[in-house]
Amino acid sequence: MKVEKKKRKRAAQEEEEEEEDGELGDLYFRGIAAYFVETGIQPRRLQIWKQKLLQLGGVVEDHWSEHLSHVFAASVETVTDKCGRRKLKKSKTNVLKYTWIEDCLKAGKCLPIDSYVLDILPENRSVSRNSTENSGLRDNAPEKAVSSSLQKLTSSERATTSDWMQIINEGGEMGVVSKGLHKKETEGVCVNCEGGLHNTQGASSEEDCDMKNEAEASSAELAPARDAAPGPVDSLKNEPEAGYTPPNLNAHITGPFSEIKDIYKEALGDDRRAFSYYKALSVLEKVPFKITSVNQIKGFPTIGKSLMESIHEILSTGRFSKLEHLKNDNKVRVLALFGSVWGIGPATAQRLYDKGLRTLEELKTDNTLTPPQRIGLMFHNDIITKIPRHEIKEMEAIVQKSGSELCPGISIMCGGSYRRGKALSGDMDFVITHPDGHSHTGFLHELVRKLKSEDFLTEDLRIGIEHSTEGTDHGVDTWFGLCKYPGREMRHRVDFKVYPFDQYPFGLIAWTGNDILNRRLRLLAEAKGYSLDDHGLYPIVTDANGGKVKLSVSVPCKSECEVFEKLGFPWLEPHERNL
DNA sequence: GGGCCGTACTG
DNA sequence: CAGTACG
DNA sequence: GCCC
Numbered sequence: 314m315k316v317e318k319k320k321r322k323r324a325a326q327e328e329e330e331e332e333e334d335g336e337l338g339d340l341y342f343r344g345i346a347a348y349f350v351e352t353g354i355q356p357r358r359l360q361i362w363k364q365k366l367l368q369l370g371g372v373v374e375d376h377w378s379e380h381l382s383h384v385f386a387a388s389v390e391t392v393t394d395k396c397g398r399r400k401l402k403k404s405k406t407n408v409l410k411y412t413w414i415e416d417c418l419k420a421g422k423c424l425p426i427d428s429y430v431l432d433i434l435p436e437n438r439s440v441s442r443n444s445t446e447n448s449g450l451r452d453n454a455p456e457k458a459v460s461s462s463l464q465k466l467t468s469s470e471r472a473t474t475s476d477w478m479q480i481i482n483e484g485g486e487m488g489v490v491s492k493g494l495h496k497k498e499t500e501g502v503c504v505n506c507e508g509g510l511h512n513t514q515g516a517s518s519e520e521d522c523d524m525k526n527e528a529e530a531s532s533a534e535l536a537p538a539r540d541a542a543p544g545p546v547d548s549l550k551n552e553p554e555a556g557y558t559p560p561n562l563n564a565h566i567t568g569p570f571s572e573i574k575d576i577y578k579e580a581l582g583d584d585r586r587a588f589s590y591y592k593a594l595s596v597l598e599k600v601p602f603k604i605t606s607v608n609q610i611k612g613f614p615t616i617g618k619s620l621m622e623s624i625h626e627i628l629s630t631g632r633f634s635k636l637e638h639l640k641n642d643n644k645v646r647v648l649a650l651f652g653s654v655w656g657i658g659p660a661t662a663q664r665l666y667d668k669g670l671r672t673l674e675e676l677k678t679d680n681t682l683t684p685p686q687r688i689g690l691m692f693h694n695d696i697i698t699k700i701p702r703h704e705i706k707e708m709e710a711i712v713q714k715s716g717s718e719l720c721p722g723i724s725i726m727c728g729g730s731y732r733r734g735k736a737l738s739g740d741m742d743f744v745i746t747h748p749d750g751h752s753h754t755g756f757l758h759e760l761v762r763k764l765k766s767e768d769f770l771t772e773d774l775r776i777g778i779e780h781s782t783e784g785t786d787h788g789v790d791t792w793f794g795l796c797k798y799p800g801r802e803m804r805h806r807v808d809f810k811v812y813p814f815d816q817y818p819f820g821l822i823a824w825t826g827n828d829i830l831n832r833r834l835r836l837l838a839e840a841k842g843y844s845l846d847d848h849g850l851y852p853i854v855t856d857a858n859g860g861k862v863k864l865s866v867s868v869p870c871k872s873e874c875e876v877f878e879k880l881g882f883p884w885l886e887p888h889e890r891n892l
Numbered sequence: 893g894g895g896c897c898g899t900a901c902t903g
Numbered sequence: 904c905a906g907t908a909c910g
Numbered sequence: 911g912c913c914c
Contacts, residue, residue, distance in 0.1 A: 577911085585896065589911030617912050656902090658907050683903065685907095729910070742910075775901055775908080791900080793908080808909070826910035828897085835897045846898050847910085 340370030341423040348377045350386035350395045354411060355889055357599045358559070361613070362414045379404040385411050389431050401433045408433060418602040561598040566624055569633040570594045576639050579652030582659030592829065593620050595892065604628070647671050655689030655696055655774070655806070685774045692772075692795060695804040699737040704798055708769075711799070712743060715763050720756055723747050724817075728824040734888035740806035741796075742824045746817040755779075757790035757811045764796075771795045771804060789813075789820070789848060816848040818870050823847035829892040830885070837880050843868070850879060 347366060351359055362385075363373045374381060377396045384406050386392035392408055393401065401408060413429035561567060570590050578587035592615040597604070604610055607625045616624070627633050639645050644666065650673065651662035670676055676690055689696065709727045716725045726732070729742035745760075747753040758779070764770040777791030790811040795804040812820040823831055824847065838845035842853050849867025856862045870876045877884045 583911085586911040588896075592912080615912065619911065656907070660906055685902075740909095777901070789900095791909095793901090810909095822910090823898090824910055828910045831910055832897045839897085844898080848899095 341417070341421075342366050343370030345371035345383055346374060346381050347371060347383040347385060348374045348381050348396075350384065350392045352391040352395065353387040353886075353889075355559075355599065355891065357596060357892065358601065361596075361600055362411070362418075365418055365609075366414065379406065381406050383407045383409060385409055385414060386431065387411060389433065392431060393433060398433060415601040421602075559599065559601075562603045563597045563600055566604060566627055567594045567598050569627060569636050570597070570623075573633070573636045573639065575653070576636075576645060576649050578659075580645055580648035580659060580662060589615070589620070595829065651676065653697065654686065654693050656683065656686035657689065661686070688772045688774060688795070692804040696795075696806055697739075698803065698805075699739055700741070700798075700805055702731065702736050702738070705731045705738060705741055708741060708796065708798060708805075709743075711767075711769055712760075712764065715767065715769075716745070716756075716760055719759050719763060720747065720752055722749065722752065723756060726821075728821060729826060730891075732825045732887045733827065733891050735891070740808065743807070743809045744817075744821050744824045745809060745811040746814050746820070748814055750814045753811050753813060757792055757809055760809070761792050761794075769796050769799075770807065771797055774806075777810075789816070810847075812848065815869065816867070818873050818876050819845070819849050819867070820847050822873050822876055825887055825890060827890055827892055830890050833892070834880060834882060837882060841880065843880075845880070850876065 342365075345366065349359060349363065366373055377384060379400070381404075384392060384396065384401070386395070386408065387410070407426055408431045409426055409429045410431055413424065413426060416429075417424050571594055574587045574590035574594065577583040577590065596613060596615050597610075600610065602609070604624070605628065607621055607628065610616060610621075610624070623633060623635060647666055647670075648659070648662045651657050651665055651670075652659055654673070654676070657665075665676065665679065668679070670679060673690065673693060676682070682690065705727060709725075709731075712727075713725045716723045723745065724747065725743055725745050727741050728744045729740065730738040731741065745753065745756065747756070757777075761770060772795040773792070774795065775791070775793035777789065779790065790809075792809045794807055796807045797804060808824075810820060810824060822834070835845045838850060839853075844851045844853055844863050850870065851867050852864045853861050854864060868879055870879060874884055
């Protein structure tokens with residue numbers, strides 16, 4: 314068995330990559346030496362492309378040089394910014410859109426490059442705009458987002474291939490990576506942030522900072538709900554109109570994985586195992602081709618031995634015995650059902666099961682349920698129903714309108730998966746602040762009252778602290794509850810959190826997520842001697858007794874960009890945060 | 893073998 | 904306090 | 911579950 318495996322492995326390396334996946338017979342990327350301009354691309358997808366390029370005979374370089382055969386980029390803008398217009402024109406390198414790789418992978422062969430070539434035109438600003446438009450990347454990276462992320466990224470010029478690999482992978486090595494990054498960045502402090510902060514617009518010493526970008530960044534981060542006029546506001550903040558989510562070509566794997574993840578988490582309380590599936594499926598759903606053999610995903614991050622075996626089983630038999638086994642267990646089925654109710658977790662599900670309860674109908678008769686659980690149960694079906702993007706947009710406008718009527722200048726924006734560009738969201742997360750630094754106090758109570766009177770908010774689930782006039786606490790008001798889309802009885806989950814202005818960037822990052830990114834940022838912060846949470850970045854110091862103490866004063870940051878910068882983490886546009 | 897985010901409400 | 908939730 |  315072992316020998317057999319070894320033999321096969323050697324064969325796979327020396328020979329071609331044939332074996333079980335006969336359809337991808339040869340190394341069709343052989344002879345390609347490529348450099349990737351990473352700007353404006355989801356890190357996960359990027360990594361997958363690199364992996365496949367290597368696997369199929371190509372070479373990936375960390376830096377651009379003239380001997381390369383190919384350069385891949387999202388648009389003309391990004392590539393010229395990174396490599397230089399003149400140098401590119403001079404070299405014979407093929408400058409191609411990323412879509413070429415995707416299409417090759419889908420087709421299983423090397424396609425003609427003709428329709429993928431990015432034309433490097435002489436320095437005309439308006440030209441690059443058109444080429445972005447035509448790049449075919451609009452579906453997942455509208456030009457606006459691309460260009461703005463470009464500027465921000467290039468200013469903090471790190472992210473080599475290996476950096477990305479490590480960032481994308483688990484947090485273990487993050488300390489090492491970040492040290493390297495940190496050096497560069499703490500010295501050269503993020504240009505974009507600097508400008509934004511002090512309002513010193515003019516492009517500073519760095520060549521890649523421009524004013525348009527500053528304006529965009531600030532309007533994107535602070536979305537003042539204008540005086541009762543919701544219309545034009547929309548276009549200013551939560552950019553993604555259509556959503557960036559690329560199609561998932563591997564639902565045959567992610568579907569079962571998602572199911573088993575929910576069971577481990579909500580029924581069995583095995584969070585860590587659940588998290589492993591969760592991370593794996595976020596990788597698998599970004600693979601740009603339909604997986605037909607485990608050989609195609611050899612060496613992918615977050616997919617270890619056990620998951621590989623599961624995937625192999627799914628591919629070869631169409632079944633997932635581990636999941637089937639769990640679903641055939643009646644008790645597990647009941648626990649999973651109970652656990653899917655808001656407010657009921659694994660422990661409560663188990664307790665209710667032990668009482669002999671088996672259905673949601675029976676659950677309704679139980680008198681030990683807390684009021685929030687009761688509401689969760691009553692609207693169980695509504696709550697698990699996803700909300701389409703355009704409806705969220707309308708509801709955001711409703712909240713903004715009422716908010717600014719109550720308090721002119723208030724900034725209200727919908728974060729969460731909506732801000733990350735998802736086409737469907739499970740709930741809405743409103744992050745609120747006021748630029749004057751004090752008008753946010755007491756705002757939430759009023760807002761909730763008003764929105765209830767408008768028959769938008771319906772039930773309370775959880776009510777957070779009131780702002781304290783003593784300033785010892787963090788003073789973040791929160792409200793969790795349910796709402797109705799106008800003209801419809803169905804309930805949706807809504808969260809509000811109101812931050813003092815100086816904590817807003819931290820709150821916005823935290824409530825935009827995703828959770829994988831949050832955890833990674835917090836891990837990184839810890840490795841650098843900080844503690845990061847939704848209201849600040851706090852230095853950890855050693856006191857006289859050698860104990861670790863978290864300082865109560867945060868490192869000040871005036872924008873999300875600046876938080877990333879302080880941590881030495883590559884900037885990600887909201888739609889790039891679907892890690 | 894041990895790590896795996898940090899916080900805040902509810903009862 | 905444990906349990907649950909949020910990203 | 912994965913990854914040092």
